[in-house]
Amino acid sequence: MSTGPSPDQVPLLELDGVSHAYARTPALREVSLTVAPGEVVAVTGSSGSGKSTLLHVAAGLLRPQAGRVHLLGHDLAGVDATARAVLRRSEIGIVLQYVQLVPDLPVLDNVALPLTLNGSSLAAARTAAADALAEVGLTDAASAAPAELSGGQAQRAAVARALITSPRIVFADEPVASLDPVGGRQVLDLLRGVTARGAALVLITHDNTVAALADREVRLRQGSVEHEAVLR
Numbered sequence: 325m326s327t328g329p330s331p332d333q334v335p336l337l338e339l340d341g342v343s344h345a346y347a348r349t350p351a352l353r354e355v356s357l358t359v360a361p362g363e364v365v366a367v368t369g370s371s372g373s374g375k376s377t378l379l380h381v382a383a384g385l386l387r388p389q390a391g392r393v394h395l396l397g398h399d400l401a402g403v404d405a406t407a408r409a410v411l412r413r414s415e416i417g418i419v420l421q422y423v424q425l426v427p428d429l430p431v432l433d434n435v436a437l438p439l440t441l442n443g444s445s446l447a448a449a450r451t452a453a454a455d456a457l458a459e460v461g462l463t464d465a466a467s468a469a470p471a472e473l474s475g476g477q478a479q480r481a482a483v484a485r486a487l488i489t490s491p492r493i494v495f496a497d498e499p500v501a502s503l504d505p506v507g508g509r510q511v512l513d514l515l516r517g518v519t520a521r522g523a524a525l526v527l528i529t530h531d532n533t534v535a536a537l538a539d540r541e542v543r544l545r546q547g548s549v550e551h552e553a554v555l556r
């Protein structure tokens with residue numbers, strides 16, 4: 325009988341000796357990192373320390389020049405751009421600091437978009453999007469245009485869109501940096517909610533108060549892991 329690790333012990337994300345430079349600017353230097361199911365990991369560091377580059381590499385948006393990235397059981401070196409895009413669309417959620425809702429689509433259709441791109445019928449996707457909007461407290465905004473939302477509402481809609489596929493791992497790059505404390509807390513609570521079903525959250529932030537909500541902090545300095553701490 326096999327005695328391999330149980331599914332809740334297999335990392336969802338594993339970076340091993342990852343290095344990357346833009347032209348001659350080193351951005352990541354031999355970074356190793358693992359993220360387990362149900363974990364919230366804060367990646368911190370000052371401006372230019374490599375946080376966003378780490379997110380791009382981890383989410384398969386950027387191929388690192390050295391090292392290995394294992395994401396959701398895939399060695400990304402062997403996954404072509406199309407398959408990586410499908411993986412992102414179906415199993416990964418990404419939330420950025422400035423919301424990128426499609427301006428011409430009502431909020432409901434923005435949230436439904438990942439499902440329609442994955443082949444769901446518009447009707448089924450809209451039903452799921454209405455449920456997702458209810459979960460983030462935005463039912464009343466379903467038919468609004470993105471421009472009619474406040475910053476906090478738009479970020480909650482972006483979270484609903486990122487979570488509608490029930491991703492196994494969510495990457496959030498400074499998701500509350502543009503929000504007031506109350507709006508920020510709401511968005512963080514929504515993001516952290518994914519851990520209840522065993523998904524992981526990788527939270528990129530330069531804000532210590534936000535980082536303190538994580539289970540673990542990985543601090544970057546000039547592209548290297550300077551410090552790693554278990555917070556809870």
Ligand SMILES: Nc1ncnc2c1ncn2[C@@H]1O[C@H](COP(=O)(O)OP(=O)(O)OP(=O)(O)O)[C@@H](O)[C@H]1O
Pocket residue numbers: 346347349350351369370371372373374375376377378530
């Ligand atoms: N597209 C790019 N072309 C050239 N250099 C880049 C590019 N993106 C990032 N860099 C450089 O790589 C280094 C790491 O940048 P990165 O954006 O990953 O840091 P960061 O910690 O996310 O910064 P910030 O908190 O300011 O967003 C910096 O020196 C930056 O100037």
